[in-house]
Amino acid sequence: MKNLENERKSGWENTTEKEKESIFKFSDEYIYFLNKSKTEREAVRFIVEILEKNGFKNIENVQKLNTGDKVYYNNREKSVYAAIIGKENIENGLNIVGSHLDSPRLDLKPNPLYEDTGFAYLKTHYYGGIKKYQWTAIPLAIHGVIVKANGEKQVISIGEDENDPIFTITDLLPHLAIEQMDKKLKEAINGEALTLLVGNIPSEEDKDKIKSNILNILNEKYGIDEKDFISSELEVVPAFNARSLGFDKSMVAAYGQDDKVCAYTSLRALLDVENPEKTSVCLFSDKEEIGSMGNTGMESHVFDMFIGELLEKSGVNTFNALARTFCKSQMLSADVDAALDPLYASVSDRPNAGLLGHGMALVKYTGARGKSGASDANAEFMAKIRNVFENEKIDYQATELGKVDIGGGGTIAYILANKGTDVVDCGIPVLSMHAPYEVTSKFDIYTAYKAYKAFFQSAM
Ligand code: MN
Ligand code: MN
Numbered sequence: 001m002k003n004l005e006n007e008r009k010s011g012w013e014n015t016t017e018k019e020k021e022s023i024f025k026f027s028d029e030y031i032y033f034l035n036k037s038k039t040e041r042e043a044v045r046f047i048v049e050i051l052e053k054n055g056f057k058n059i060e061n062v063q064k065l066n067t068g069d070k071v072y073y074n075n076r077e078k079s080v081y082a083a084i085i086g087k088e089n090i091e092n093g094l095n096i097v098g099s100h101l102d103s104p105r106l107d108l109k110p111n112p113l114y115e116d117t118g119f120a121y122l123k124t125h126y127y128g129g130i131k132k133y134q135w136t137a138i139p140l141a142i143h144g145v146i147v148k149a150n151g152e153k154q155v156i157s158i159g160e161d162e163n164d165p166i167f168t169i170t171d172l173l174p175h176l177a178i179e180q181m182d183k184k185l186k187e188a189i190n191g192e193a194l195t196l197l198v199g200n201i202p203s204e205e206d207k208d209k210i211k212s213n214i215l216n217i218l219n220e221k222y223g224i225d226e227k228d229f230i231s232s233e234l235e236v237v238p239a240f241n242a243r244s245l246g247f248d249k250s251m252v253a254a255y256g257q258d259d260k261v262c263a264y265t266s267l268r269a270l271l272d273v274e275n276p277e278k279t280s281v282c283l284f285s286d287k288e289e290i291g292s293m294g295n296t297g298m299e300s301h302v303f304d305m306f307i308g309e310l311l312e313k314s315g316v317n318t319f320n321a322l323a324r325t326f327c328k329s330q331m332l333s334a335d336v337d338a339a340l341d342p343l344y345a346s347v348s349d350r351p352n353a354g355l356l357g358h359g360m361a362l363v364k365y366t367g368a369r370g371k372s373g374a375s376d377a378n379a380e381f382m383a384k385i386r387n388v389f390e391n392e393k394i395d396y397q398a399t400e401l402g403k404v405d406i407g408g409g410g411t412i413a414y415i416l417a418n419k420g421t422d423v424v425d426c427g428i429p430v431l432s433m434h435a436p437y438e439v440t441s442k443f444d445i446y447t448a449y450k451a452y453k454a455f456f457q458s459a460m
Contacts, residue, residue, distance in 0.1 A: 010357045011395040011443040012250070026268075026449060027244070027252055027442040033264050034242035034254045035160075039143045039235050040078045040101035040286045040296075042157075043260060047080050047267055047284060048072065054271050056082055059306070065313040068275065073306045078102075078286040078296040081306045082270060086279040088459075090314050091321055093328030094307070096281040096421065097270075097452050098298070098412055099263040099335065100288035103256035104128030104434045106135060106194055106236035108142075112229055113198075115211040120199035122167075124236055125191070128289030132189040134435050136171035139239035140196065146224055146232040154222045159239040166239045167196045196236060238436040250357070250442055257438040259288065261445060262334035262427045269452035277459035279310065288335070288412055298412040304419075327420035330381065332455055333413035334448075336440075337361035338401050339429030347407075352400045354429030357441040359395025360451045362386075363425035366401060368408020375414035377424035384460050385424060392454040395447050399429070426451065 015023070037043035051072050059071040065085050072082040079101065083094075106124035114121055126132065141159025148154075159166040171189070172180050180188050202209035203216060218224055242254030252261075263284050270282040287297030295302060304322060311321050340353035354361040364382060367374030389396045401409055417423045428444035 008355065008358060008397065010355075011359050011447060012357055015443065023442050023446040024249070026446050029268075030261070030264050030445055031242040031244070031252060031254070034252075034256065034260060037101075037260060038103075038141070038160075038237045038256055039105075041145065041233075042143065043101040043263060043284070044074065044077050044080050047082075047263070048074055050267065050271070051080075051082055059309055059313070062313060064315075065310060071310070073302075073309070075286075075302050076296050079302075080284045081303055082267075082282045082284075083306075083310055084270065084273055084276055084280045084456075085310070085314065086276045088277050088279070089316070090279050090311055091316055091318075091325050091328070093278060093325060093330065094281045095276070095278045095456050095458065096283060096329055096331040096416065097262075097266040097334050097455065098283040098285060098331060098416065099266055099427075100259045100285040100298075100412065101263055102128070102286050102289050103237075103258060103260065104130045104289055106130075106140075106196075108144075108229065108232070108234040108236065110230050112234075113211055113214060113226060115208055118200060118202075118210060119197060120210045120214045122196040122198050122236075123192075124194050124196060126194060127235070129434055131185070131435065132191065132194060133171075133185065135194055136169045136189060138168065138436055139166040140168055140236050141166060141239040142196075142234050142236055144232060144234035146222060146228050146234070148224065148228055149231065154224065156222070156234060167198055167236070169194055170197055240437070244442075245439060252440050252442060252445065253437050255436055255438065257430055257440050258336045258433050259334070259427070261336060261430070261440055262448060265445060265448035266334050266452045268449050269456055272453055273456040276456055278456075280456040281307075285412055292412055292415060298415045323420070326416070329416075329421040330384070330460070331413075331416050331421050331423040332385070332426040332452065333411050333416070333423050334452065335411040335413075335425055335427045336430040336433060337363055337399055337425070337427055338409075338433055339431045339439075341431050347402045349400065349403050352398070353402075354397060354399040356429050356431065356439075357443045358397045358429075359444060359447045360389065360397070360426055361399040361429050362396055363399055363401070363427075366408060366410050366413065366425060369405065372408070373410055373414070375417035375423055377413075378422060381422040381424060384422075385426070385455070388454050388458045388460065389451060392450065394451045394454060395443075396451070 203213035245251035245253040365374040365376040431439035
């Protein structure tokens with residue numbers, strides 16, 4: 001009898017020993033990337049270095065583009081766009097894979113340092129959608145930059161080296177937490193309580209002894225004073241490393257996998273693309289977690305400028321070339337999907353939920369409560385992507401974020417769709433999304449690499 005059902009089964013079931021080896025090797029390299037790239041700036045540094053090693057040139061230093069040329073644009077050290085010029089005219093459309101490098105975290109406030117009753121603290125303002133209670137009582141590191149008024153820049157990373165100190169946000173002991181435990185989870189820890197403990201030794205000054213001791217240490221180490229916090233971007237992130245998870249080592253547990261898992265896999269895919277028909281574009285965005293605004297977010301026109309440069313330097317200066325190019329382009333919005341968690345299965349609609357280890361999640365639409373705010377991919381485009389994946393035997397599943405009335409979310413998909421590009425969300429499922437430690441499947445990670453590569457390579 002003909003099997004007409006869309007059967008769902010774990011990708012591991014059909015994985016050969018040899019494939020397993022490739023999957024585990026790739027995941028080790030991904031883990032290395034994660035440990036070097038906890039923030040968007042660190043990820044940009046890592047990505048640009050790899051791009052340059054692989055023959056990509058800064059587009060600002062390139063006058064003329066020909067088929068096969070590889071270029072990138074570094075947008076203020078916080079987002080990157082990279083391209084390989086295809087055989088076809090750029091105006092015939094691009095194959096774009098777009099991910100984001102920013103992840104939920106705690107940013108330091110502009111005036112962060114104070115002391116209270118013998119302790120020095122740094123105030124934070126959380127970035128993105130977090131469950132605040134998850135950020136207390138865990139080891140935290142500080143990453144980022146401090147720029148002095150004269151432009152001199154200090155790159156900071158403290159809490160990663162074994163000999164570095166770490167920081168933490170204290171929480172109430174259970175013995176005295178009767179009132180706190182009665183509160184709603186979202187109110188149990190308030191935003192202002194997400195304050196980092198950073199010192200306890202008094203200096204010899206007359207007042208603010210603890211604070212001034214910290215200022216002395218910072219001055220000695222980085223040559224900065226308190227005012228320099230004003231022109232800094234310091235991000236508080238979990239101090240623990242990415243690790244293999246499970247007795248079978250089938251998963252990766254790490255901070256920031258939303259969305260560095262799609263960033264890394266699409267980067268690797270781009271590096272392995274050979275003589276593409278369509279121009280391949282890999283974009284790594286910033287600010288997705290807070291709405292994609294700002295000049296490093298996808299709502300800005302900097303990406304348009306990059307594509308405009310590709311056109312111009314390829315000799316295409318016709319009126320409306322940019323708009324036409326976007327209208328003929330196709331994009332995989334490479335962002336993570338919510339995986340069904342058996343411990344919280346009630347929020348997911350089982351047949352439409354992303355399952356860990358089942359490959360790429362194709363998410364036709366996101367949005368919340370009635371698809372509000374969603375870019376809903378066209379059936380014709382869904383068919384094209386299916387065709388690419390099915391021809392290349394790439395495991396994929398068609399999913400939704402969760403049950404209809406439960407909640408929702410968004411990605412950068414709608415931004416490119418608004419320019420006329422065909423876009424569908426296509427990433428991998430994650431457990432504990434936005435938590436300090438997120439979980440993915442190594443099978444899915446490797447599948448994402450294969451899927452993005454197949455898409456770049458496709459001539460559709
Ligand atoms: Mn994301
Ligand atoms: Mn997210």
